[in-house]
Amino acid sequence: MSAGRRLEPTEISAHEYMSLMQRWISDKIDDVKLFPTDPSTVSFAPNASYVSATVLSVPESEDWVGRRSGFPKEFASTCRTIFLQMFRVYAHLYWSHLVDPFYHLNLEKQLNSCFSHFILTATSLDLLCAEDLKPVQQLVDLWAANGTFPPGSKAYSLAHVQSGEQLMQCGLEV
Structure with missing residues (x-):
C-alpha cells in the first residue's frame, strides 16, 4: 500500500488491508459530525425555517450536498473515498478469490x-x-451486455457493450 509520494509504500496483506479499511469506514460512519444523527437538525421540507433563514441566504459557491x-x-x-475503498475490496475478491472460495462454495451468484x-x-x-472501474471493466462490459445493468443506468453507459x-x-459467464 502507498501513503503518497513522499512516503515509502508499505506492503500489507489483503486481510490486514480489509481490517484497517473496515475500521476506518466504521469510524467515519460513527462520526456524528460527518454523519449527523440528530433528527432536529434535519431539514428536508422546502419551507423549513432552516432553509429560508440559512440555505437561501448562502451563496451557491458556499452550498454543498447535504448542507x-x-x-x-x-x-x-468522504463518501466517495469510502466507496473507493469498498470497491478495492470487491476488485480483490474477483481477482484473487472468485474461483476459490466463491465458485467452489457455489457463492458466485451472491457475490455478483x-x-x-x-x-x-x-x-x-x-x-x-469510469477510471475507477478499469480493474473490473470486462465484468462491467459483460453485465451491460447480458442485461444485469439496465440500458438507462449510469453503469451501462460506462460499459463497452460490444466487448461484453x-x-x-x-461462453464467458460470471
Missing part, C-alpha cells in the same frame, strides 16, 4: 448480486467513475 441537513462540506468526498448492486448505486450517485457481447459469445 441543508447538517452534513459537513467534506461529506461527499452484491457487487452489481454496489456498482449500480455507486455510479448513479457519481461515487465511482464478444465475451458472451466466447
Whole structure:
C-alpha cells in the first residue's frame, strides 16, 4: 500500500488491508459530525425555517450536498473515498478469490448480486467513475451486455457493450 509520494509504500496483506479499511469506514460512519444523527437538525421540507433563514441566504459557491441537513462540506468526498475503498475490496475478491472460495462454495451468484448492486448505486450517485472501474471493466462490459445493468443506468453507459457481447459469445459467464 502507498501513503503518497513522499512516503515509502508499505506492503500489507489483503486481510490486514480489509481490517484497517473496515475500521476506518466504521469510524467515519460513527462520526456524528460527518454523519449527523440528530433528527432536529434535519431539514428536508422546502419551507423549513432552516432553509429560508440559512440555505437561501448562502451563496451557491458556499452550498454543498447535504448542507441543508447538517452534513459537513467534506461529506461527499468522504463518501466517495469510502466507496473507493469498498470497491478495492470487491476488485480483490474477483481477482484473487472468485474461483476459490466463491465458485467452489457455489457463492458466485451472491457475490455478483452484491457487487452489481454496489456498482449500480455507486455510479448513479457519481461515487465511482469510469477510471475507477478499469480493474473490473470486462465484468462491467459483460453485465451491460447480458442485461444485469439496465440500458438507462449510469453503469451501462460506462460499459463497452460490444466487448461484453464478444465475451458472451466466447461462453464467458460470471
